[in-house]
Amino acid sequence: MNGFKPHLLSLPHYPYRKVEAPIKLDQNESAHDLPPHLKERALERLAALPWNRYPSLHAEEVREALARHTGWAPEGVVVSPGSNLLIQSLAQAATRVLDTAPTFPHYAISAKLAGTPYRAIPLQAGFRLPLAELLEAMSGEPGVFFLPNPHAPTGTLFPEAEIRALTERAGETGWLLVIDEAYQQFSGLDFRDLAQQHPHLALLRTFSKAWGLGGIRAGYLLASPTVAGVIQNLLPPFGLPAHTAAILLTVLEDSSYIQERVREVQAERERLYRALRQHPTWQVYPSHTNFLLVRTPDAAQAYRSLLERGILVRRQDHYPGLEGCVRISVGTPSENDRLLQAVFEIAGVGYA
């Protein structure tokens, strides 16, 4: 393949394989589809659209609606079909990418795609931030630092003081700190105020998790107008499909359904956490997301025996430092009951 850039010929496949199972707890999706009245409204909106016409150049209506929803200036909002595409654009614009490890795999993939120098610094024991090393790394030539907070795939929420220290360093040295807040709603913590004050801090958010719109593909960036302008120019024109925009405008008009769902996830997550703490051989980690990371004696075995009982989870044992780990999304209360029953049945102890 002589017409292609050599560094793109050996890209690894994205680490995901589709497996069918009655109880699907492998992708951190919302366990619930949109409330029926909102789905109905979105369909009506879709029917009224002229499908022969292009959508807006840069999803202007959605950006306005998101600006109202978040209290952000519209010039600092960028919307795209999935936050993954924003990650790719940020990595493309970056002179270098800084990351933690283990981490969300798309930062490294995007850096590689773009041919951007990449460095990952391992988390410390207990999944703590290697703050001194990160601050040191951010003293060098500026670049873009991707930090999921709450962190994926560990579920950790980093201390606010550490995020502030990283933000201040970014301001001093010209780095851009991108906090990927895919799981923000489940943590109850919000860095918008800090980001408003610091143009070197940008926030990345998605409709794929708490909003229950994983199938719709939409994410957004809250950044300074300068950063947003650069990233917007990297995205293709007319890039947000009219149908995606119609659905987003509908949920942004009436987003109250999210609160109750987030409360359910938080309550179920804590119930699962407490129950799994009783497991004789599994170690469950505290989580501020809609999933739990669990260390088992053998991830392949845990995965298989749950799948035999109709429950699909995600292996995470390919990450250095996550040997034996599987990740379990929080499901509906009855799915979670069945999960616990299966887990304790496999362990050979009853679950009351």
Ligand SMILES: *Cc1c(COP(=O)(O)O)cnc(C)c1O
């Ligand atoms: C799920 C997730 C996303 C969402 O990506 P989309 O392309 O918006 O679906 C982004 N970052 C992290 C860390 C995630 O876990």
